[in-house]
Amino acid sequence: MSSPQLRRRVGEVVANRALGNYRQLSVVVPTLPRRARPGQFVIAPPDASDRVLPRTWWIADERTEPGFGSTLDLVLREGGPAGVTLPEAGDSLALTGPLGRGFGLPTTPVTAVVVAQGDAGATGRWLCERLRARGSSAHLLSVAPNPEEHVDLVRARRSADGVVLVEPDSVLEALTALTSSTDAAVLYAVGPVSLSATVAGVAEQAGVVSQVTGVHLGGDDVGTDVCGHGLCGACDLPLAGQREAWLRPCADGPVVRGDLVDWEKVR
Ligand code: FES
Incomplete structure:
Protein backbone atom coordinates (compact mmCIF):
# COMPACT_ATOMS: atom_id res chain seq x y z
CA MET A 1 0.00 0.00 0.00
CA GLY A 100 -5.19 10.04 -5.97
CA ARG A 101 -4.68 8.99 -9.52
CA GLY A 102 -8.10 9.87 -10.97
CA PHE A 103 -9.69 8.37 -14.06
CA GLY A 104 -7.54 7.35 -16.99
CA LEU A 105 -8.66 8.56 -20.42
CA PRO A 106 -8.58 6.30 -23.49
CA THR A 107 -5.62 6.94 -25.78
CA THR A 108 -7.83 6.55 -28.86
CA PRO A 109 -11.42 7.79 -29.23
CA VAL A 110 -14.04 5.33 -27.97
CA THR A 111 -17.58 5.42 -26.68
CA ALA A 112 -17.77 5.62 -22.89
CA VAL A 113 -20.57 5.49 -20.35
CA VAL A 114 -20.08 7.46 -17.14
CA VAL A 115 -22.29 6.49 -14.20
CA ALA A 116 -22.44 9.00 -11.34
CA GLN A 117 -24.57 9.18 -8.21
CA GLY A 118 -25.58 12.05 -5.95
CA ASP A 119 -23.04 14.81 -5.41
CA ALA A 120 -20.54 12.78 -7.45
CA GLY A 121 -22.64 13.70 -10.49
CA ALA A 122 -20.59 16.87 -10.76
CA THR A 123 -17.44 14.81 -11.18
CA GLY A 124 -19.26 12.63 -13.71
CA ARG A 125 -20.11 15.57 -15.95
CA TRP A 126 -16.49 16.84 -15.70
CA LEU A 127 -15.25 13.41 -16.75
CA CYS A 128 -17.62 13.51 -19.74
CA GLU A 129 -16.17 16.87 -20.75
CA ARG A 130 -12.62 15.51 -20.55
CA LEU A 131 -13.54 12.42 -22.54
CA ARG A 132 -15.17 14.45 -25.30
CA ALA A 133 -12.24 16.87 -25.39
CA ARG A 134 -10.09 13.85 -26.24
CA GLY A 135 -12.40 12.80 -29.07
CA SER A 136 -14.44 10.13 -27.30
CA SER A 137 -18.21 9.98 -27.05
CA ALA A 138 -19.50 10.13 -23.48
CA HIS A 139 -22.94 9.18 -22.21
CA LEU A 140 -23.86 10.09 -18.64
CA LEU A 141 -26.08 7.86 -16.51
CA SER A 142 -27.07 10.09 -13.62
CA VAL A 143 -28.30 8.21 -10.54
CA ALA A 144 -30.49 9.81 -7.87
CA PRO A 145 -33.48 8.74 -5.77
CA ASN A 146 -35.59 11.68 -6.95
CA PRO A 147 -35.47 14.23 -9.80
CA GLU A 148 -34.22 17.09 -7.61
CA GLU A 149 -31.02 15.24 -6.70
CA HIS A 150 -29.47 15.07 -10.16
CA VAL A 151 -26.64 17.62 -10.19
CA ASP A 152 -27.00 20.59 -12.55
CA LEU A 153 -28.66 18.89 -15.50
CA VAL A 154 -28.32 21.97 -17.71
CA ARG A 155 -24.53 21.71 -17.69
CA ALA A 156 -24.65 17.90 -17.65
CA ARG A 157 -26.58 17.91 -20.93
CA ARG A 158 -23.97 20.20 -22.48
CA SER A 159 -21.17 17.98 -21.15
CA ALA A 160 -22.31 14.63 -22.56
CA ASP A 161 -23.55 13.17 -25.83
CA GLY A 162 -26.56 11.89 -23.92
CA VAL A 163 -27.88 11.94 -20.37
CA VAL A 164 -30.07 9.22 -18.86
CA LEU A 165 -31.68 9.73 -15.46
CA VAL A 166 -32.25 6.70 -13.31
CA GLU A 167 -33.09 5.75 -9.74
CA PRO A 168 -30.60 3.64 -7.75
CA ASP A 169 -32.69 0.45 -7.99
CA SER A 170 -32.71 0.62 -11.78
CA VAL A 171 -29.00 1.13 -12.49
CA LEU A 172 -28.30 -2.48 -13.46
CA GLU A 173 -31.06 -2.63 -16.04
CA ALA A 174 -30.48 0.87 -17.43
CA LEU A 175 -26.71 0.50 -17.67
CA THR A 176 -26.94 -2.90 -19.34
CA ALA A 177 -29.24 -1.40 -21.98
CA LEU A 178 -27.14 1.74 -22.46
CA THR A 179 -23.90 -0.22 -22.76
CA SER A 180 -25.46 -2.33 -25.46
CA SER A 181 -27.20 0.47 -27.39
CA THR A 182 -24.10 2.70 -27.46
CA ASP A 183 -21.65 -0.17 -28.00
CA ALA A 184 -19.57 1.32 -25.19
CA ALA A 185 -15.95 0.21 -24.83
CA VAL A 186 -15.40 1.50 -21.31
CA LEU A 187 -17.60 2.12 -18.29
CA TYR A 188 -16.77 4.59 -15.52
CA ALA A 189 -18.39 4.91 -12.09
CA VAL A 190 -18.08 7.62 -9.47
CA GLY A 191 -20.11 7.46 -6.28
CA PRO A 192 -20.89 4.85 -3.60
CA VAL A 193 -19.05 1.53 -3.57
CA SER A 194 -22.32 -0.29 -4.24
CA LEU A 195 -22.60 1.63 -7.52
CA SER A 196 -19.05 0.65 -8.43
CA ALA A 197 -19.88 -3.01 -7.81
CA THR A 198 -22.86 -2.81 -10.16
CA VAL A 199 -20.91 -1.04 -12.90
CA ALA A 200 -17.98 -3.46 -12.65
CA GLY A 201 -20.44 -6.35 -12.94
CA VAL A 202 -22.08 -4.93 -16.06
CA ALA A 203 -18.65 -4.32 -17.61
CA GLU A 204 -17.63 -7.91 -16.94
CA GLN A 205 -20.85 -9.22 -18.48
CA ALA A 206 -20.37 -7.01 -21.54
CA GLY A 207 -16.69 -7.86 -21.90
CA VAL A 208 -15.53 -4.23 -21.59
CA VAL A 209 -13.20 -2.49 -19.16
CA SER A 210 -14.34 -0.45 -16.19
CA GLN A 211 -12.79 2.18 -13.95
CA VAL A 212 -14.66 2.81 -10.72
CA THR A 213 -14.20 4.68 -7.48
CA GLY A 214 -13.38 2.39 -4.57
CA VAL A 215 -14.23 4.63 -1.63
CA HIS A 216 -17.36 6.60 -0.85
CA LEU A 217 -16.40 10.22 -0.38
CA GLY A 218 -18.59 13.25 -0.24
CA GLY A 219 -20.54 15.53 1.97
CA ASP A 220 -23.23 13.11 3.14
CA ASP A 221 -23.28 11.03 6.30
CA VAL A 222 -21.87 7.86 4.74
CA GLY A 223 -18.92 9.62 3.18
CA THR A 224 -17.85 11.17 6.43
CA ASP A 225 -17.01 7.79 7.98
CA VAL A 226 -13.69 7.56 6.13
CA CYS A 227 -10.36 9.18 6.87
CA GLY A 228 -9.16 9.54 3.27
CA HIS A 229 -5.56 9.31 4.48
CA GLY A 230 -4.94 5.55 4.24
CA LEU A 231 -5.00 5.20 8.02
CA CYS A 232 -8.39 3.86 9.18
CA GLY A 233 -8.85 0.81 6.91
CA ALA A 234 -12.55 1.57 6.40
CA CYS A 235 -12.23 1.61 2.63
CA ASP A 236 -10.35 -1.70 2.16
CA LEU A 237 -11.62 -3.86 -0.72
CA PRO A 238 -10.79 -7.55 -1.32
CA LEU A 239 -8.67 -8.25 -4.38
CA ALA A 240 -10.11 -10.69 -6.91
CA GLY A 241 -8.44 -14.07 -7.15
CA GLN A 242 -6.35 -13.65 -4.01
CA ARG A 243 -7.11 -14.76 -0.48
CA GLU A 244 -6.69 -12.22 2.27
CA ALA A 245 -5.30 -9.59 -0.11
CA TRP A 246 -6.71 -6.11 0.06
CA LEU A 247 -6.69 -2.88 -1.85
CA ARG A 248 -6.88 0.43 0.06
CA PRO A 249 -8.61 2.71 -2.46
CA CYS A 250 -8.11 6.04 -0.70
CA ALA A 251 -4.37 5.48 -0.91
CA ASP A 252 -4.06 3.18 -3.94
CA GLY A 253 -6.85 4.76 -6.00
CA PRO A 254 -9.39 6.12 -5.42
CA VAL A 255 -10.07 4.98 -8.98
CA VAL A 256 -9.54 1.26 -9.44
CA ARG A 257 -9.99 -1.14 -12.32
CA GLY A 258 -13.30 -2.87 -11.79
CA ASP A 259 -11.94 -6.34 -12.47
CA LEU A 260 -9.35 -6.06 -9.68
CA VAL A 261 -11.93 -6.28 -6.89
CA ASP A 262 -13.87 -9.29 -5.61
CA TRP A 263 -17.21 -7.48 -5.50
CA GLU A 264 -19.09 -10.55 -4.30
CA LYS A 265 -17.34 -10.17 -0.94
CA VAL A 266 -18.25 -6.49 -0.81
CA ARG A 267 -22.01 -6.82 -1.38
S1 FES B 1 -10.61 5.89 4.13
FE1 FES B 1 -9.33 5.42 5.85
S2 FES B 1 -7.92 3.98 5.02
FE2 FES B 1 -9.12 4.57 3.31
Whole structure:
Protein backbone atom coordinates (compact mmCIF):
# COMPACT_ATOMS: atom_id res chain seq x y z
CA MET A 1 0.00 0.00 0.00
CA SER A 2 1.28 3.41 -0.83
CA SER A 3 0.39 6.49 1.20
CA PRO A 4 -1.13 9.46 -0.52
CA GLN A 5 1.28 12.30 -0.94
CA LEU A 6 -0.02 14.93 1.44
CA ARG A 7 -0.04 18.44 0.05
CA ARG A 8 -1.98 20.88 2.15
CA ARG A 9 -2.74 24.17 0.51
CA VAL A 10 -4.46 27.07 2.17
CA GLY A 11 -7.01 28.43 -0.23
CA GLU A 12 -9.62 31.13 -0.28
CA VAL A 13 -13.27 30.38 -0.88
CA VAL A 14 -14.32 32.72 -3.69
CA ALA A 15 -17.88 31.41 -4.11
CA ASN A 16 -20.44 29.34 -2.24
CA ARG A 17 -23.47 29.17 -4.47
CA ALA A 18 -26.63 27.11 -4.72
CA LEU A 19 -26.72 24.36 -7.31
CA GLY A 20 -30.21 22.86 -6.98
CA ASN A 21 -30.15 20.58 -3.95
CA TYR A 22 -26.39 21.08 -3.68
CA ARG A 23 -23.86 23.82 -3.00
CA GLN A 24 -20.84 24.52 -5.14
CA LEU A 25 -17.74 25.82 -3.40
CA SER A 26 -15.06 27.43 -5.55
CA VAL A 27 -11.72 27.57 -3.78
CA VAL A 28 -8.63 29.32 -5.15
CA VAL A 29 -5.37 27.66 -4.13
CA PRO A 30 -1.78 28.38 -5.18
CA THR A 31 -1.16 27.21 -8.75
CA LEU A 32 -1.14 23.42 -8.93
CA PRO A 33 2.01 21.85 -10.36
CA ARG A 34 -0.16 19.74 -12.67
CA ARG A 35 -3.79 19.77 -13.72
CA ALA A 36 -6.30 18.04 -11.49
CA ARG A 37 -8.24 15.12 -12.94
CA PRO A 38 -11.77 13.79 -12.46
CA GLY A 39 -11.62 11.08 -9.78
CA GLN A 40 -9.18 12.98 -7.58
CA PHE A 41 -10.30 14.34 -4.23
CA VAL A 42 -9.40 16.78 -1.49
CA ILE A 43 -9.42 16.52 2.28
CA ALA A 44 -10.49 19.37 4.55
CA PRO A 45 -10.01 19.41 8.31
CA PRO A 46 -12.97 18.51 10.58
CA ASP A 47 -15.33 21.44 10.75
CA ALA A 48 -16.51 20.98 14.34
CA SER A 49 -14.75 20.26 17.61
CA ASP A 50 -16.75 17.06 18.22
CA ARG A 51 -15.73 15.56 14.90
CA VAL A 52 -12.49 13.64 14.48
CA LEU A 53 -12.56 12.57 10.86
CA PRO A 54 -11.82 15.06 8.12
CA ARG A 55 -14.17 15.94 5.30
CA THR A 56 -13.50 14.36 1.93
CA TRP A 57 -14.84 15.79 -1.32
CA TRP A 58 -14.60 14.85 -4.97
CA ILE A 59 -13.16 17.59 -7.16
CA ALA A 60 -15.85 18.69 -9.62
CA ASP A 61 -13.69 20.90 -11.87
CA GLU A 62 -10.41 22.79 -11.95
CA ARG A 63 -9.26 25.91 -13.76
CA THR A 64 -5.76 27.33 -13.64
CA GLU A 65 -5.01 30.89 -14.70
CA PRO A 66 -1.43 32.16 -14.82
CA GLY A 67 -0.77 34.64 -12.05
CA PHE A 68 -4.07 33.93 -10.32
CA GLY A 69 -3.84 30.37 -9.06
CA SER A 70 -5.94 27.26 -9.47
CA THR A 71 -9.66 27.22 -8.77
CA LEU A 72 -11.10 23.96 -7.47
CA ASP A 73 -14.87 23.44 -7.63
CA LEU A 74 -16.38 21.17 -4.97
CA VAL A 75 -20.04 20.14 -5.03
CA LEU A 76 -21.66 19.15 -1.75
CA ARG A 77 -25.11 18.16 -0.67
CA GLU A 78 -27.14 21.15 0.57
CA GLY A 79 -27.10 21.06 4.34
CA GLY A 80 -24.80 18.02 4.57
CA PRO A 81 -24.44 16.09 7.81
CA ALA A 82 -26.07 17.53 10.91
CA GLY A 83 -24.05 20.28 12.54
CA VAL A 84 -21.80 20.86 9.56
CA THR A 85 -21.40 24.39 8.29
CA LEU A 86 -19.80 25.26 5.00
CA PRO A 87 -17.31 28.06 4.56
CA GLU A 88 -18.51 31.26 2.94
CA ALA A 89 -16.91 33.41 0.26
CA GLY A 90 -13.87 35.14 1.73
CA ASP A 91 -13.13 32.37 4.25
CA SER A 92 -9.82 30.52 4.25
CA LEU A 93 -9.98 26.77 3.74
CA ALA A 94 -7.03 24.41 4.08
CA LEU A 95 -7.24 21.60 1.53
CA THR A 96 -5.01 18.57 1.15
CA GLY A 97 -4.87 17.45 -2.45
CA PRO A 98 -5.63 16.90 -5.25
CA LEU A 99 -5.15 13.31 -4.10
CA GLY A 100 -5.19 10.04 -5.97
CA ARG A 101 -4.68 8.99 -9.52
CA GLY A 102 -8.10 9.87 -10.97
CA PHE A 103 -9.69 8.37 -14.06
CA GLY A 104 -7.54 7.35 -16.99
CA LEU A 105 -8.66 8.56 -20.42
CA PRO A 106 -8.58 6.30 -23.49
CA THR A 107 -5.62 6.94 -25.78
CA THR A 108 -7.83 6.55 -28.86
CA PRO A 109 -11.42 7.79 -29.23
CA VAL A 110 -14.04 5.33 -27.97
CA THR A 111 -17.58 5.42 -26.68
CA ALA A 112 -17.77 5.62 -22.89
CA VAL A 113 -20.57 5.49 -20.35
CA VAL A 114 -20.08 7.46 -17.14
CA VAL A 115 -22.29 6.49 -14.20
CA ALA A 116 -22.44 9.00 -11.34
CA GLN A 117 -24.57 9.18 -8.21
CA GLY A 118 -25.58 12.05 -5.95
CA ASP A 119 -23.04 14.81 -5.41
CA ALA A 120 -20.54 12.78 -7.45
CA GLY A 121 -22.64 13.70 -10.49
CA ALA A 122 -20.59 16.87 -10.76
CA THR A 123 -17.44 14.81 -11.18
CA GLY A 124 -19.26 12.63 -13.71
CA ARG A 125 -20.11 15.57 -15.95
CA TRP A 126 -16.49 16.84 -15.70
CA LEU A 127 -15.25 13.41 -16.75
CA CYS A 128 -17.62 13.51 -19.74
CA GLU A 129 -16.17 16.87 -20.75
CA ARG A 130 -12.62 15.51 -20.55
CA LEU A 131 -13.54 12.42 -22.54
CA ARG A 132 -15.17 14.45 -25.30
CA ALA A 133 -12.24 16.87 -25.39
CA ARG A 134 -10.09 13.85 -26.24
CA GLY A 135 -12.40 12.80 -29.07
CA SER A 136 -14.44 10.13 -27.30
CA SER A 137 -18.21 9.98 -27.05
CA ALA A 138 -19.50 10.13 -23.48
CA HIS A 139 -22.94 9.18 -22.21
CA LEU A 140 -23.86 10.09 -18.64
CA LEU A 141 -26.08 7.86 -16.51
CA SER A 142 -27.07 10.09 -13.62
CA VAL A 143 -28.30 8.21 -10.54
CA ALA A 144 -30.49 9.81 -7.87
CA PRO A 145 -33.48 8.74 -5.77
CA ASN A 146 -35.59 11.68 -6.95
CA PRO A 147 -35.47 14.23 -9.80
CA GLU A 148 -34.22 17.09 -7.61
CA GLU A 149 -31.02 15.24 -6.70
CA HIS A 150 -29.47 15.07 -10.16
CA VAL A 151 -26.64 17.62 -10.19
CA ASP A 152 -27.00 20.59 -12.55
CA LEU A 153 -28.66 18.89 -15.50
CA VAL A 154 -28.32 21.97 -17.71
CA ARG A 155 -24.53 21.71 -17.69
CA ALA A 156 -24.65 17.90 -17.65
CA ARG A 157 -26.58 17.91 -20.93
CA ARG A 158 -23.97 20.20 -22.48
CA SER A 159 -21.17 17.98 -21.15
CA ALA A 160 -22.31 14.63 -22.56
CA ASP A 161 -23.55 13.17 -25.83
CA GLY A 162 -26.56 11.89 -23.92
CA VAL A 163 -27.88 11.94 -20.37
CA VAL A 164 -30.07 9.22 -18.86
CA LEU A 165 -31.68 9.73 -15.46
CA VAL A 166 -32.25 6.70 -13.31
CA GLU A 167 -33.09 5.75 -9.74
CA PRO A 168 -30.60 3.64 -7.75
CA ASP A 169 -32.69 0.45 -7.99
CA SER A 170 -32.71 0.62 -11.78
CA VAL A 171 -29.00 1.13 -12.49
CA LEU A 172 -28.30 -2.48 -13.46
CA GLU A 173 -31.06 -2.63 -16.04
CA ALA A 174 -30.48 0.87 -17.43
CA LEU A 175 -26.71 0.50 -17.67
CA THR A 176 -26.94 -2.90 -19.34
CA ALA A 177 -29.24 -1.40 -21.98
CA LEU A 178 -27.14 1.74 -22.46
CA THR A 179 -23.90 -0.22 -22.76
CA SER A 180 -25.46 -2.33 -25.46
CA SER A 181 -27.20 0.47 -27.39
CA THR A 182 -24.10 2.70 -27.46
CA ASP A 183 -21.65 -0.17 -28.00
CA ALA A 184 -19.57 1.32 -25.19
CA ALA A 185 -15.95 0.21 -24.83
CA VAL A 186 -15.40 1.50 -21.31
CA LEU A 187 -17.60 2.12 -18.29
CA TYR A 188 -16.77 4.59 -15.52
CA ALA A 189 -18.39 4.91 -12.09
CA VAL A 190 -18.08 7.62 -9.47
CA GLY A 191 -20.11 7.46 -6.28
CA PRO A 192 -20.89 4.85 -3.60
CA VAL A 193 -19.05 1.53 -3.57
CA SER A 194 -22.32 -0.29 -4.24
CA LEU A 195 -22.60 1.63 -7.52
CA SER A 196 -19.05 0.65 -8.43
CA ALA A 197 -19.88 -3.01 -7.81
CA THR A 198 -22.86 -2.81 -10.16
CA VAL A 199 -20.91 -1.04 -12.90
CA ALA A 200 -17.98 -3.46 -12.65
CA GLY A 201 -20.44 -6.35 -12.94
CA VAL A 202 -22.08 -4.93 -16.06
CA ALA A 203 -18.65 -4.32 -17.61
CA GLU A 204 -17.63 -7.91 -16.94
CA GLN A 205 -20.85 -9.22 -18.48
CA ALA A 206 -20.37 -7.01 -21.54
CA GLY A 207 -16.69 -7.86 -21.90
CA VAL A 208 -15.53 -4.23 -21.59
CA VAL A 209 -13.20 -2.49 -19.16
CA SER A 210 -14.34 -0.45 -16.19
CA GLN A 211 -12.79 2.18 -13.95
CA VAL A 212 -14.66 2.81 -10.72
CA THR A 213 -14.20 4.68 -7.48
CA GLY A 214 -13.38 2.39 -4.57
CA VAL A 215 -14.23 4.63 -1.63
CA HIS A 216 -17.36 6.60 -0.85
CA LEU A 217 -16.40 10.22 -0.38
CA GLY A 218 -18.59 13.25 -0.24
CA GLY A 219 -20.54 15.53 1.97
CA ASP A 220 -23.23 13.11 3.14
CA ASP A 221 -23.28 11.03 6.30
CA VAL A 222 -21.87 7.86 4.74
CA GLY A 223 -18.92 9.62 3.18
CA THR A 224 -17.85 11.17 6.43
CA ASP A 225 -17.01 7.79 7.98
CA VAL A 226 -13.69 7.56 6.13
CA CYS A 227 -10.36 9.18 6.87
CA GLY A 228 -9.16 9.54 3.27
CA HIS A 229 -5.56 9.31 4.48
CA GLY A 230 -4.94 5.55 4.24
CA LEU A 231 -5.00 5.20 8.02
CA CYS A 232 -8.39 3.86 9.18
CA GLY A 233 -8.85 0.81 6.91
CA ALA A 234 -12.55 1.57 6.40
CA CYS A 235 -12.23 1.61 2.63
CA ASP A 236 -10.35 -1.70 2.16
CA LEU A 237 -11.62 -3.86 -0.72
CA PRO A 238 -10.79 -7.55 -1.32
CA LEU A 239 -8.67 -8.25 -4.38
CA ALA A 240 -10.11 -10.69 -6.91
CA GLY A 241 -8.44 -14.07 -7.15
CA GLN A 242 -6.35 -13.65 -4.01
CA ARG A 243 -7.11 -14.76 -0.48
CA GLU A 244 -6.69 -12.22 2.27
CA ALA A 245 -5.30 -9.59 -0.11
CA TRP A 246 -6.71 -6.11 0.06
CA LEU A 247 -6.69 -2.88 -1.85
CA ARG A 248 -6.88 0.43 0.06
CA PRO A 249 -8.61 2.71 -2.46
CA CYS A 250 -8.11 6.04 -0.70
CA ALA A 251 -4.37 5.48 -0.91
CA ASP A 252 -4.06 3.18 -3.94
CA GLY A 253 -6.85 4.76 -6.00
CA PRO A 254 -9.39 6.12 -5.42
CA VAL A 255 -10.07 4.98 -8.98
CA VAL A 256 -9.54 1.26 -9.44
CA ARG A 257 -9.99 -1.14 -12.32
CA GLY A 258 -13.30 -2.87 -11.79
CA ASP A 259 -11.94 -6.34 -12.47
CA LEU A 260 -9.35 -6.06 -9.68
CA VAL A 261 -11.93 -6.28 -6.89
CA ASP A 262 -13.87 -9.29 -5.61
CA TRP A 263 -17.21 -7.48 -5.50
CA GLU A 264 -19.09 -10.55 -4.30
CA LYS A 265 -17.34 -10.17 -0.94
CA VAL A 266 -18.25 -6.49 -0.81
CA ARG A 267 -22.01 -6.82 -1.38
S1 FES B 1 -10.61 5.89 4.13
FE1 FES B 1 -9.33 5.42 5.85
S2 FES B 1 -7.92 3.98 5.02
FE2 FES B 1 -9.12 4.57 3.31
